[in-house]
Amino acid sequence: MPLRAYWKAKLESGYHGFREGDYIKQKRLYENLGTKGQHPKIMLIACSDSRVDPTDIFNAYPGEMFVVRNVANIVPPLDATSGYHGTSAAIEYAVKNLEVQEIVVMGHESCGGIQGCLNGMGHDPEAGYVGKWVSIINDVRERVLARNLPEEEIQLEMELEGVRQSLENLMTFPFVREAVEAKKLVLQGAYFSIIQARLMLANPDGEFEIVEPRLPEPL
Numbered sequence: 001m002p003l004r005a006y007w008k009a010k011l012e013s014g015y016h017g018f019r020e021g022d023y024i025k026q027k028r029l030y031e032n033l034g035t036k037g038q039h040p041k042i043m044l045i046a047c048s049d050s051r052v053d054p055t056d057i058f059n060a061y062p063g064e065m066f067v068v069r070n071v072a073n074i075v076p077p078l079d080a081t082s083g084y085h086g087t088s089a090a091i092e093y094a095v096k097n098l099e100v101q102e103i104v105v106m107g108h109e110s111c112g113g114i115q116g117c118l119n120g121m122g123h124d125p126e127a128g129y130v131g132k133w134v135s136i137i138n139d140v141r142e143r144v145l146a147r148n149l150p151e152e153e154i155q156l157e158m159e160l161e162g163v164r165q166s167l168e169n170l171m172t173f174p175f176v177r178e179a180v181e182a183k184k185l186v187l188q189g190a191y192f193s194i195i196q197a198r199l200m201l202a203n204p205d206g207e208f209e210i211v212e213p214r215l216p217e218p219l
Contacts, residue, residue: 026062033063040066043094043103045087045166047073051194052108066094072113073105075166076136078173088173095175095185103170106190107163114158117141140165163189164206 001009023030040063046054048069055065068090076087094100107114113134121127122135144158167187170176179185189202200208 029062038063038066038098040064040094040098041101042066043068043091043098043100044106045069045073045075045091045103046106047071047108047111047113049108049111051110052106052192054106057106057192057199066090066098066100071130071133072111072117072137072162073107073166074113074133074136074162075105075169077169091170091173092175095173095179099184101184102186102188103176104188104190105163105166105170106192107159108192109156109159109194111155111159111162114162115155118145118154118158137162137165160191160208163191163202167202167206 042064043066044054044058046052046067046069048071054060054067054069058065068087070087074087075091076085079085079088091103094103113130114137116122116127116130117134117137118141121131122138122141124131140161141158144154144161147157149157167189170187171180176185176187180187189206189208191200191202191208192198193200198213199211201211202208
């Protein structure tokens, strides 16, 4: 089967599964969302990694979360220069138009963007768009490497520190800071382990704490 036909069939098969499954149970929900608009209370900034689906992890229905995904779940700092600022535009829309009450930045285990930054992509002029993007967290990389951690701990610490930096960067946007100071908006750090399907949430001091499952771990 030609490649285009193969993937067209895959898309159609997935759509048919949706129509015959979740859509039947959520038909009224989709009708309400389509006619009355969206009113999510949470914005979630996550990585584009195919293994980390925020709405799956948080068991969210359509319309519950306003999600933006990019390489390494990076929030850039405020940049007043002209340009195409996709993540910043999504944050502005979420806060100003949707008036979300919480922004969650979620990192994850085995992040390729984080690994690329650790390997020096952010300093490589030949690394293309990805290199330029992860250069936003070059300072994070330097801070983590300066700790002289065991090699097996560096990736995890970089992933966690990247989330902390993104939370700091959120506060460089005046509309975010104003909403936080007015107690209309909460910022939250999160981290997901792919292998163990474990979630960690950051406390007010920036330390990540495991959310224990209510049911025993599957065998």
